Amino acid sequence: MTASEQVDVDGLAELVRGCEDVRARLVLVTDAEGQWRLYHGEVLLDAPDLDTGGEETWLYPAVAFVARRLRGWVVADLLRGKPANIDRFRVFADQQWTHAAADDLHGNQAWTGRTTPWPRTEWTIRRDSTDYRNYGVLVGDTSHPSFLTFDQAVSSFLCRRPHDSRITVDQLWRVIQPRRGAWFRKVTVAPDRLTVDLEGDDLDDVVLELSEPAGSWRLQVEGADSYDFDLPEGLRAESLLIAHRGGKWLDMRHFPAAPYGSARDTSVVWEQPELELELLLADGEGPRLECKREIPKGDPRTRKKMLKTVAAFASQPGGGTILFGIEDDNLEIVGLAEDQSADEQQRQIVDMIRKNLEPAPACHPRVIKHNYKRIIAVDVPGGNQPCAYREGERLEFYVRRGSSSIFASYREIEEGFRLHPGTV
Template identity: 85%
Template structure:
């Protein structure tokens, strides 16, 4: 797999034009009688993302269109030329000319999408995000109704509820699969790591497990399972990577909080996760709490400050409930309430006090004798604030401590947010 091309708009349009046909999803907004492109998503041979359906959701001021179209037609639209798609004359306010390129490993979530194989995404961002209150969108027998425009966009593009942290701020998003070599499943046991490798082009591929103390390599000899012995267990900050001629093809990274929502990584002995999480103690990505702070306002705010700090940093973080923060003793949570009730309490605290509320993922970590709940907080692309009355407070993580963010840090965080500058 060659390195992904860093393209300008014309180069990206030329890439799309080379395809006989592509799958597109278009979000159109009616501005003074013209159908203006709000967002376009193009899938190049991305069958795993393609529902195969051709559909049109039409509302008075908004239209959602899914079609398989000729690559040349979509290339013209990418270059800002008006085109006719069925009943719609689509125009593009092509102000931005900057194309950003992102290479994503397999099973990685990005703006509502997950694919088993790695992929490359090219995005063109709008110079500004237009705001218009479209009101309640009332559907008919062929398409649903929505309370807001953002909810309709999330449903149409990703078939999932709207997440305030994943607002669509790109004018264009072009997705191309990278199926040369990829990891279907990675199984971690106490004494070995096994990876199931698949791909369309496995010639000369090297599989490497890189650890802080060194690395080991295996030649890939076809789609198969490959095993690395782990006499001392999996080391924190290990990197599993497939590469060829200096270019990476797929990878998995195992930091102190390694697994989160990555469903391709399977723990053969689930109790190992708690050991791996605690191996370095509290750190910039891990916080421990003896109990869920449902009664005391001071300890509740302390926990929420940490969530805000994790959500504001790119790598996110994890909070463990049922573990002492000073000596890492595993004490477990009370059984007076059900696990579902305790996880719901945590989620409600976060949603009610943080803006924008991160899409946290409470889950139970298996332990033979104790009840432990982990909350994985995904990293954000914009600062997350804790609301204290009328005041918004921003926090950052420093080592194992959470502190108030400085004005400079807040300003820098917003400057790096998508759609700002």
């Protein structure tokens, strides 16, 4: 993702107004006067292949979730702070900011609960982070579900992730525009080559480039097809695969295939899993990687050491990854004992996390085989809200400093709750 750029909200509104219709998902809440106000609006300018469900309305006493195809001019008026009539709702949206942040994201890049197979540009306008109300339990009827908290309902409605307490929404607006000129449908990493399955609506003059510290290789694109890069010595760490034209990138992948702690990039297929493990270990333990020889069992001190690292990863942007089956002092790949099945070992890790951390992060364990040795990698997503380790009646917060997980300071804890009110 490139660094955010600031764009004028009026210019963004004109872009939306130019669309005959758009797909919108709106979260509405009532104010003190009983008027419906926009809490969050997600707008897709052109995404027919993105599953966002059909038209629907979830209505609760003080909260409503509305999914509709709307005229572009209706959403443009809301972006400018003008009220609009949407079915039974008279919706008010304050124009708090004159500028929006614009971010370019590559294909299969996860960002605040959304992933798309193709690259996209997203414009976001942040909401006042202090604006929080407790709406209590949301009880649905036969047409829509019930939720324990407002945040869980938002997660389910926007991200199709029911009861995922790791998803928070701090934007007033999120406008998404696909960029499908050229994009990678699949990238296959083999021991001696890299294969790109390229798709796109405009592939004229597109160049495919694989760049690594020792050099780069380029292929001229001749249409939607599969393209091979021969790699006699295998894929090197910090390689960059990029499609570009006229000095502008269209899609890209950076290796290792996915950032620590994130959901796996489903477009990247590793035909040699050992290579991914070597790339993960290339820089050793640090702010986003922790290694453990074995899964902690009886010793509560060993278990707590692992869990406080998970809490630290979950509380920082980008999260982190824990590798089980790796000596932490010299990074020797020793593998896990196979007296239990891999499924049992993964469940054991996830159960420890769920029972001891609040809120429990949605970890993603997976098995990596290396020379017939079993390694379990646990990817911990992070950055959405503070995560605590429960020690009896006490909640302990941790941060990552280098390769250590240490107690968070009062200032760091206060800052975490200021950015994410109503959590934990």
